[in-house]
Amino acid sequence: MKAEIIAVGTELLLGQITNTNARFISGRLAEAGIDVYYHTVVGDNPERLSQSIKLAQQRADILIFSGGLGPTKDDLTKQTIAHELGCELVSNEEAMKTIEEYFDHVGKVMTENNKQQALVLKGSTVLPNRNGMAPGIAIGKADKQYILLPGPPHEMEPMFEHEAIPYLLGVYGKQDIISSKVLKLQGIGESELEVRLQSLLEKQTNPTIAPLASPGMVKLRITAKAKTEEEAQKLISPVEQEIRAIVGEFIYGVDDDTLASKTTELLLQNDWSISAAESLTSGMFMAELGSQPGIGNALKGGVVVYNKEMKIEQLGILSSLLDFHGVVSSECAEAMAESIKERCSTTIGISLTGAAGPEPHDGQPPGTVWIGIAIEGMKTASYKLQLSGSRNTNRMRSVQFALHYLIQMMREKKELKY
C-alpha cells in the first residue's frame, strides 16, 4: 500500500511556514505499515493542484491532502478534488451544527463564507474536527483512497490519529507494522561506522540498518517490518546484539536518550555529586546538564574561568603550571578538575579548557580542547580533542565529548564499586 502526502498552501512555498504535517503523517503511516514514496507541496492554485492530483493517482493508492479546507477564498482543496473526482459537494449537517455552535459560543455573527467549511464530498466519510470548524473528509474512488485534512497541526494531528488511521486500517485491514529502534553513538564518525558494519549493513533486508549523522553524534536506525510489535522486536533484537558486539563501546543510549540524560541517570542512581570548571565552553556544560529534571540533586555548580588570571584566582591553579604547560594542556585540565571537585566537595569534578577558535589560543591551534575528569577514588584523567568546526560547533561538541568521557569513567567507577 503506497501513500502520497500533498500539502496545499502558498505560505509553504513562500517559506513562511514549515511542512511539519508531512512529517507527522509520514510517521503515523510508517507505524501503520503504509509506505510513503513522495511528499508534494503545491500552492493555493487549482490548476497546479489538479496536476498534482493526477500525478499522485499514477504513483500512489492513498492520497492524503492537508490544508485548504478553511473559509477563505484561497481554500480550494475540496472544490478541486471534487472536480477531479467528478463528485458533488454537499453541506454536512453535523459540520454545519458545529460551526453554528462555535459562533454562538464566541458570540459572533457567522459570515457567509464560513458555510463553505461544512461542504463535503457526496458519499464521503466525514472526519470530525475536535479543535476547529472544518471537518476532514475520507472517500474511496476507483480503488484509490482520498483523505482531506485541515492544515493547522493542532486540528490535523488528532484527526489523523483518531479518525483517518482507523478509517484506513478499516479499508485495508491491518497492514504490517514498521517498528524502529535507534542506537545513539558518540566518538565514532558516520563513515568509519559504516565501514565497521559493512558486512552487516549489506546482508540486512528486514530489519534494515541506516546510519544517520547529526552534529557531534551518529545514530543507527534499525527498522523492522512485521505483523505485530512483538515480531518486530524479535527481528530487531538479534541485529542490535550483533551491532553492539562490533561497536558497543560507542553506544551510549537508545531512542530518546541523550548524553545529558544518561549522565544524569548515572549520577542520580549512584548518588554522586558533580561540579565543573569551564573555560572555552563558558557554562555550556553546566547549562546542558542543568536542563535535566532532578539534576539539582547531583549538580552543585562550578565556575567559569575564561582567562588565565581567573584560573589562578578562582581555582588556585599554580601560575607556574600555566606558564610551563599553558592553559590548553592536559596538566591544566586535570588541575582544574581536581580543584573544582575539592572546592565544591563533590564526587566528580570535570573541566574543559581549549581554543574554541577562530584564532589560536595560548599557542594552540583552534579546535584543540582538553577535558579533565577527577572522580573520587579514581585516577584523574584527561582527554584531548582536535575539532575542526566553527567556534560554536567546537564548543557544543566539546560538551558532548565531555559527557561521553564522563559516562565512560562513571561506568568504570560502577564496576569498581560493585
Place this chain on the structure above:
Amino acid sequence: MKAEIIAVGTELLLGQITNTNARFISGRLAEAGIDVYYHTVVGDNPERLSQSIKLAQQRADILIFSGGLGPTKDDLTKQTIAHELGCELVSNEEAMKTIEEYFDHVGKVMTENNKQQALVLKGSTVLPNRNGMAPGIAIGKADKQYILLPGPPHEMEPMFEHEAIPYLLGVYGKQDIISSKVLKLQGIGESELEVRLQSLLEKQTNPTIAPLASPGMVKLRITAKAKTEEEAQKLISPVEQEIRAIVGEFIYGVDDDTLASKTTELLLQNDWSISAAESLTSGMFMAELGSQPGIGNALKGGVVVYNKEMKIEQLGILSSLLDFHGVVSSECAEAMAESIKERCSTTIGISLTGAAGPEPHDGQPPGTVWIGIAIEGMKTASYKLQLSGSRNTNRMRSVQFALHYLIQMMREKKELKY
C-alpha cells in the same frame, strides 16, 4: 523564473526529520524574486529520484536538490543527476583537499567512501562547504539550472545564502527583488505590539509589516518589493521610522542582532568587563555571552551556584539573608551580583536566581525569577520575572530578559559617562 525544491532522503518519508530546508530555501528565493511552485520529497531511491528530476524539468527552470551528497551508500543524488544529465562525475581537487585536511586535522584515517564526497559534475561550479566536507554543485544544462546542496541545515544554509543565491543572480541577472529588514524587540508582547501598530499594519501594502513571535522575543519584518536594493530601502526606511516613533524603546537591534551581540558590542565599545553568578540558569547566561566572538576581552567568568550551600560557600552570601528573604528574592539576587563583581573585580556583575519549575523552589512558585545587576558607579538593581513556560523555556527566557535589562542599564551608564 520558476524553481522547484527536491529534498532527497528516506528519513523524511519515514517522518524521522522535518523538511526545514525547503522552508529556508523558499524564503531566500522569495527574497531574490524567484517563484517556487512545488516542493518534492523523494527517498534514497535512484528510479524515483530520476522520475522526480524528469518531472521537475517539465515544470521548473531551476531545480534545487538538498541531501544525498554524503559518503554513505544511500547518498545517490549526484550519481542520479549525473546519469540524467549525461554528465560524468570527476573528483574535485579543492574538495578532496578539504576532506584530506579534515582527516589530518582530526588525526583520523580517511576511509575510501569519503572520497565519494569530492566527486562533482564535470564542468560544474563547485560551491564550497563552510561547515562540512561535501561541496555543493551548480550547473546549467539545456536552459535549466541545477543546484545540489548538502542535507544538514548548518551546512546547507550558509552555502545557499552565500554561494547558490549569488550564482543564480549571476545567471539570470537581477530579478525584481524582495528585501526585508527585521526589527528585534524585547519587553513587549506580540498582541500588545499589534494593537499599538494596528493603524500602521492596516495601511501597509508595500512594504508589508509582519510581526513574528519567537520564544521570549518579538520581531517585526518589514518587506519591500522593488527593482533594486536601494529602492527597497527607500520604501522600508520611512516605515521603520514610523515604527520606532511608536515602540522604539523596545527595539534593541535589527536583522542578525541578538541581545547577546548587542550586549557584547556595548561591553567592548566601553571596555567594560563582566562576571555572572547563576543559579536556575546553571551557566546558560555565560554560555550565551560566550558564543560571541571577541567576548573573551569582556567576560572574565563567574560561578554557577545551584544550591543554597554553594551560594554561601562560593559567594559568601550571608545565610541569615537567605534564611530571612529566601534564595529567590531581590536581596539574594543583588547580593549575588555584588559578590561576583567583587570576586572577579569586573565592571559589571549579574546574577540569576529563581524557580525554573516544574516544582516551586524555596517557597516561590515555578517561573519566579530575580535578576540582579551590579555596575560600577551605579546603584545595584534587581528585576522580577514571572514566567509561565516549561522548565527550559523559563531558563532560556530568563537569560534573554537578563541581557535585556543589562543593555538598558549599560545604556544608562553610558549617558552618565558622557
